[in-house]
Amino acid sequence: MLRDHPLRVELCNELHARPFTQLTGPETITHIGMLSGEDKAEDERAHVGLLCQRFNVAAPAPGTKHFMADLGHFYVVWERHTEFSTYTFFRNRKDPDRKEYDTASTVVQAKQMNHEPFSKTAIELVPVDWLNAVPGHRLVGVHLELEGHDAPERTMQEQVAFFPIGNLSACTLRGGLAAVWMDFSINEDGYGRILIKDYGLKPRQIGRAVQRLLEIDTYRMMALLSLPLAQQYGDRLAKAGRVLKDITTRMTDRRDVDNEKELLSELTELSAEIEQAAAATNYRFSASKAYHELVKQRILKLKEGNMDGFQRMESFLDRRLTPAMRTCEAMALRLDTLSKRVARAGQLLRTRVDIQLEEQNSALLKSMDKRASIQLRLQETVEGLSVAAISYYVVSLIYYLAKGIKTSGVDINASVVAAVSIPFVVAALWLGVRRVRRIVERESQD
Incomplete structure (x- = not known):
């Protein structure tokens, strides 16, 4: 029997982990995105389990990253x-396996709603105490209203009136089979608004459109997280650039090694500051770039059409989101360039310091060689004087020895004996001193 790779099932299921929801209007949806960090997945999963427990529904399994459940009054x-979670609540959507729906159909039916758009929300059905305890901080919040093709027709002014902030984007989808209005704002209730009017889309197409719209709103907020960071570090990098310019200018003006060491110390501190900034911003800038790409992909897949009097989402976000992303990209590039400049300046300065130190060491060695040569000559002079002094005392001893022998009756001339011994004494002492010196030199070399 073939042995499966341990990740085979997990990798295969990943393609089906986030299925599109099939929807028909009318539908009321609330979508929130909670920024909780990379280490809160288990806490969030456990919190969703508490919600399921209240409605006697099976909780998400350990390791689950996508979970959906019919909780009776609403669907979640x-x-x-990676660093955030989304919670999407449907007010009218039900599990297609429930008896009140036609389970033979793949279409998720919905109850008819008798309210104006945004007069009711899906999140008001969620237990307040559970909602207040959701891990993380809310970064995304949006109410979405989906109206069916049988909903009453309204004038453009009536549609726009549902958005307190008049600056909104609108477009048609799939050649006019649906119309979308979206404000990309935060209203007094803390949520943005999306209104979709369906004129004939299939349930799966509606589900895909809804999911992409919610993802656009989520990912554009995640992408913008790096903008305050770019603004925060902008002044610091400008100051670092001025400091680097000052250091490089001083590098060309000064040649003293002590000043070079001082400059190298300043450059090392500047390098540490820049590396700290890079460590603090690199992940956020990279993530924002990825989120921005996702926003552009989702907009492209919507296949927007023009609606008179409104900007399409692509144009709306290109005018507002793209400049912010350009700022972040420019800041990331500026940080990388500054880091490379500091590295080059540091390498150049270290090379100059090393060369000057080598020159100093070479001069020191020459001075030491000269002093050693002088010391050797002095030593040889001292050795000569030492031989002369010792010879004098040895010859004196020979003289007194000869004089003593003469006193005992031997007929010798003490002065002659002393004079004759002088060359032999001097030669013997000189050879002895040289031999001792050679032995010492040999031992020092070993």
Whole structure:
């Protein structure tokens, strides 16, 4: 029997982890995105389990990153991402396996709603105490209203009136089979608004459109997280650039090694500051770039059409989101360039310091060689004087020895004996001193 790779099932299921929801209007949806960090997945999963427990529904299994459940009064979809989670609540959607729906159909039916758009929300059905305890901080919040093709027709002014902030984007989808209005704002209730009017889309197409719209709103907020960081570090990098310019200018003006060491110390401190900034911003800038790409992909897949009097989402975000992303990209590039400049300046300065130190060491060695040569000559002089002094005392001893022998009756001339011994004494002492010196030199070399 073939042995499966341990990740085969997990990798295969990943393609089906986030299925599109099939929807028909009317539908009321609330979508929130909670920024909780990379280490809160288990806490969030446990919190979703507490919600399921209240409604006697099976909790998400350990390791689950996507979970959906019919909780009776509302339907919930929870998705865990790398650093945030989204919670999507449907007011009218029901599980297609429930008896009040036609289970033979793949279409998710919905109850008819008798309210104006945004007069009711899906999140008001969620237990308040559970909602207040959701891990993380809310970064995304949006109410979405989906109206069916049988909903009453309204004038453009009536549609716009549902958005307190008049600056909104609007477009058609799939050649006019649906119309979308979206404000990309935060209203007094803390949520943005999306209104979709369906004129003939299939349930799966509606589900895909809704999911992409919610993802656009989520990912554009995640992408913008790096903008305050770029603004925060902008002044610091400008100051670092001025400091680097000052250091490089001083490098060309000064040649003293002590000043070079001082400059190298300043450059090392500047390098540490820049590396700290890079460590603090690199992940956020990279993540924002990835989120921005996701926003552009989702907009492209919507296949927007023009609606008279409104900007399409692509144009709306290109005018507002793209400049912010350009700022972040420019800051990331500026940080990388500054880091490379500091590295080059540091390498150049270290090379100059090393060369000057080598020159100093070479001069020191020459001075030491000269002093050693002088010391050797002095030593040889001292050795000569030492031989002369010792010879004098040895010859004196020979003289007194000869004189003593003469006193005992031997007929010798003490002065002659002393004079004759002088060359032999001097030669013997000189050879002895040289031999001792050679032995010492040999031992020092070993």
